Amino acid sequence: MSSRQDILGKIRSSLGAEGTSAGKRAAVEDRIKTHRRNTVPARTDRTPADLQKLFAEKVTAVHGTVATVDGMAAAPEAVLDYLRQHNLPAQVILAPDPSLDAAPWADSKLLETRRGKADPDDQVSVTSAVAAVAESGTLIATSGPDHPSTLNFLPETHIVVLPAGRIAKSYEDVWDQLRARHGAELPRTINMITGPSRSGDIEQTLTLGAHGPRRLHVIIVADA
Amino acid sequence: MNEATALDFNKNARSAVKDETLRAALQRGGAHFQGNRRAAIDTLPEFDRLRDEGRAIKDEVLENLDHYLEIFETNAQAAGGSVHWARDAAEARNIVLDICRSVDARTVNKGKTMIAEEIGLNEFLEENDIRPVETDLGEYIIQLRHERPSHIIAPAVHLTKGQVEQTFRKEHDDLDPNRSLEEPIELVAEARQVLRQKYFEAEVGITGANFLIAETGSSVIVTNEGNGDLSQILPRVHIVLASLEKVVPTLEDASTLMRLLARSATGQEMSVYTTVSTGPRRAADLDGPEQYHVILLDNGRSGMLGTEFQDMLRCIRCGACMNHCPVYQSVGGHTYGWVYVGPMGAVLTPQFVGVDTANHLPNASSFCGRCEEVCPMRIPLPKMMRHWREQAFEGGQVTGIQRRALKLWAYVAQRPRLYHRLARLPVGVLRRLAGRRGRLRSLPMGTAWTAHRDFPAPQGKTFQEQWAAQGGRTA
Ligand code: SF4
Numbered sequence: 001m002s003s004r005q006d007i008l009g010k011i012r013s014s015l016g017a018e019g020t021s022a023g024k025r026a027a028v029e030d031r032i033k034t035h036r037r038n039t040v041p042a043r044t045d046r047t048p049a050d051l052q053k054l055f056a057e058k059v060t061a062v063h064g065t066v067a068t069v070d071g072m073a074a075a076p077e078a079v080l081d082y083l084r085q086h087n088l089p090a091q092v093i094l095a096p097d098p099s100l101d102a103a104p105w106a107d108s109k110l111l112e113t114r115r116g117k118a119d120p121d122d123q124v125s126v127t128s129a130v131a132a133v134a135e136s137g138t139l140i141a142t143s144g145p146d147h148p149s150t151l152n153f154l155p156e157t158h159i160v161v162l163p164a165g166r167i168a169k170s171y172e173d174v175w176d177q178l179r180a181r182h183g184a185e186l187p188r189t190i191n192m193i194t195g196p197s198r199s200g201d202i203e204q205t206l207t208l209g210a211h212g213p214r215r216l217h218v219i220i221v222a223d224a
Numbered sequence: 225m226n227e228a229t230a231l232d233f234n235k236n237a238r239s240a241v242k243d244e245t246l247r248a249a250l251q252r253g254g255a256h257f258q259g260n261r262r263a264a265i266d267t268l269p270e271f272d273r274l275r276d277e278g279r280a281i282k283d284e285v286l287e288n289l290d291h292y293l294e295i296f297e298t299n300a301q302a303a304g305g306s307v308h309w310a311r312d313a314a315e316a317r318n319i320v321l322d323i324c325r326s327v328d329a330r331t332v333n334k335g336k337t338m339i340a341e342e343i344g345l346n347e348f349l350e351e352n353d354i355r356p357v358e359t360d361l362g363e364y365i366i367q368l369r370h371e372r373p374s375h376i377i378a379p380a381v382h383l384t385k386g387q388v389e390q391t392f393r394k395e396h397d398d399l400d401p402n403r404s405l406e407e408p409i410e411l412v413a414e415a416r417q418v419l420r421q422k423y424f425e426a427e428v429g430i431t432g433a434n435f436l437i438a439e440t441g442s443s444v445i446v447t448n449e450g451n452g453d454l455s456q457i458l459p460r461v462h463i464v465l466a467s468l469e470k471v472v473p474t475l476e477d478a479s480t481l482m483r484l485l486a487r488s489a490t491g492q493e494m495s496v497y498t499t500v501s502t503g504p505r506r507a508a509d510l511d512g513p514e515q516y517h518v519i520l521l522d523n524g525r526s527g528m529l530g531t532e533f534q535d536m537l538r539c540i541r542c543g544a545c546m547n548h549c550p551v552y553q554s555v556g557g558h559t560y561g562w563v564y565v566g567p568m569g570a571v572l573t574p575q576f577v578g579v580d581t582a583n584h585l586p587n588a589s590s591f592c593g594r595c596e597e598v599c600p601m602r603i604p605l606p607k608m609m610r611h612w613r614e615q616a617f618e619g620g621q622v623t624g625i626q627r628r629a630l631k632l633w634a635y636v637a638q639r640p641r642l643y644h645r646l647a648r649l650p651v652g653v654l655r656r657l658a659g660r661r662g663r664l665r666s667l668p669m670g671t672a673w674t675a676h677r678d679f680p681a682p683q684g685k686t687f688q689e690q691w692a693a694q695g696g697r698t699a
Binding site: 002003004006007008010011012014015016017021024025027028029031032035036037038039041042058062096116117120135136138143144145148149150152153154170171172175184185186187188189190191192193194195196197198199200201202203204205207209210211212213 | 249252253256257268269270273274277281284287288289290291292293294295302303309310311315359360361362365378379380381383384385388408409411412413415416419420424438439440442448449450451453454457458468473474475476477479480482483490492493494495496497498499500501502503504505506508509510511512520522526527528529530531
């Protein structure tokens with residue numbers, strides 16, 4: 001008997017579920033299909049403007065930083081500002097994400113950009129995020145040709161340019177969006193990112209930048 | 225392989241309580257995790273409702289586990305993943321080895337996975353000339369020290385920074401011997417630098433899974449460092465080690481459990497990185513693994529279904545039970561002698577290594593009930609420890625007098641009010657019995673318990689009262 005059959009057989013006999021179980025199977029399939037929501041914390045029952053405020057508070061609480069700009073046109077300057085403040089080189093690896101194309105990256109003489117996946121030597125990445133969750137200050141990035149996952153982890157500094165309209169209330173809202181966009185098959189990787197990388201493994205002392213980015217900066221782009 | 229030393233619980237405990245460094249480390253860890261958890265749940269009024277829902281999700285999955293696993297398998301395969309079933313540790317190890325050999329792997333990077341500990345994977349890979357590299361900082365430290373994790377989410381909680389410094393100086397001997405390495409930030413930076421190079425050498429990355437999602441055939445990991453992510457997106461092959469009970473129906477259900485997990489574990493609202501992985505990289509993707517394998521491990525779990533231990537399969541490995549356990553907090557994780565420690569370990573270990581090997585463990589409890597109070601999945605841990613105790617008892621490992629004493633103990637322990645009253649009463653009596661040593665060798669009411677370790681004589685307050693006074697808070 002294969003291990004698979006053996007294990008499933010043992011499960012069924014432990015549960016006393018031998019024999020036909022077509023009814024149970026249908027119930028389970030139904031349970032999955034309905035995407036039933038459990039309790040979603042009430043803290044996100046707010047207006048969109050308030051939601052943006054909550055999101056920014058939550059990001060700050062987990063040691064991320066937030067800036068707000070009026071439109072995509074101002075994004076490159078906001079990136080430069082941040083890099084200057086932290087004495088970082090004005091060279092970034094930019095996600096090949098068409099939603100970032102609206103910003104005039106090439107116009108800036110000071111900012112050097114390359115597009116693609118991250119290399120070990122890249123210090124700063126700039127990406128977007130398909131969504132964000134106000135409840136916990138979480139960014140949602142999905143892998144694809146427009147957003148290689150290495151951009152979220154290899155560089156020491158990760159800057160996320162986020163259109164304000166993408167701030168959702170809860171994870172549940174984001175799952176519905178992703179299902180609508182991708183159908184049955186999700187992208188290979190969905191990264192839910194809540195603050196910069198950290199470790200508390202040595203005497204429970206909070207230390208940022210354990211393996212992933214030491215700094216996470218979100219530039220919220222107000223709706224045009 | 226990965227033999228249990230649970231048999232030595234009393235010997236382990238005796239040396240552990242004498243170890244001042246360990247006690248200081250445990251105290252710091254305990255206070256930290258308890259305080260953070262409290263603060264996190266105080267700001268979520270829905271917490272208890274989420275616990276009820278979390279329990280219901282897992283109960284329903286367990287009742288239909290065969291169906292959920294089959295649906296998970298179908299969907300994982302549809303996304304291009306491979307699913308392997310392993311009856312026991314040996315099968316799981318061999319599946320990993322076969323996959324590694326198929327790509328001529330010399331180095332394997334590992335995100336933190338308790339299942340790898342359970343099946344003794346590192347030793348096995350080494351025997352087969354494959355180098356496993358732990359990438360979680362805590363796991364990396366204990367791998368260098370050839371130790372076992374002493375906590376399921378904070379594997380190096382028993383160590384001080386001075387001990388970590390010593391280890392790094394010894395092992396990273398190609399670095400400048402005069403470098404400063406006193407502060408955690410310097411230690412973390414050094415580990416980051418050393419491990420960075422290793423990420424690019426490995427052909428295979430192995431992670432665990434906090435959840436498997438039946439709906440999408442995905443696996444989910446939760447980390448703070450980002451090591452689990454680099455371990456899965458840089459190598460060519462990603463292997464997920466998961467036990468059967470990790471499956472949940474939908475992304476919505478996983479979300480509910482996430483809200484419980486980080487708060488109960490570290491007091492965070494969310495861990496920094498929660499990652500949902502589905503299949504291998506897609507044709508147009510610029511990075512990510514070319515192969516995605518999920519190994520579903522049984523190792524005795526199917527036999528727990530339908531028994532008094534079924535509820536244990538709801539466990540989401542948050543560690544809250546050990547963070548709040550007075551016994552764990554005084555003896556530390558290594559005393560438990562195997563992979564799973566604290567109250568959840570006292571229930572699981574006899575299941576895996578046999579109740580005769582681990583017959584002390586269910587007794588390693590003061591039955592104060594704090595583990596059950598804080599368990600996000602509302603697992604009746606004390607009740608299950610009593611089940612084991614009764615089984616040891618029926619197995620004839622207990623004498624007649626102990627039998628009567630244990631029955632009485634069980635009766636009392638199930639009645640918290642009576643327990644608290646009795647526990648407070650005999651203070652004077654017990655202290656006289658203890659004499660000047662201040663420790664009791666046998667307790668009339670529970671000889672079986674004290675036969676395995678000295679029972680500290682009460683110092684005028686009950687354990688729970690002292691605990692509260694020392695800043696240990698009741699949930
Ligand atoms: S038994 Fe409960 S408290 Fe302990 S690790 Fe499991 S879920 Fe957490």
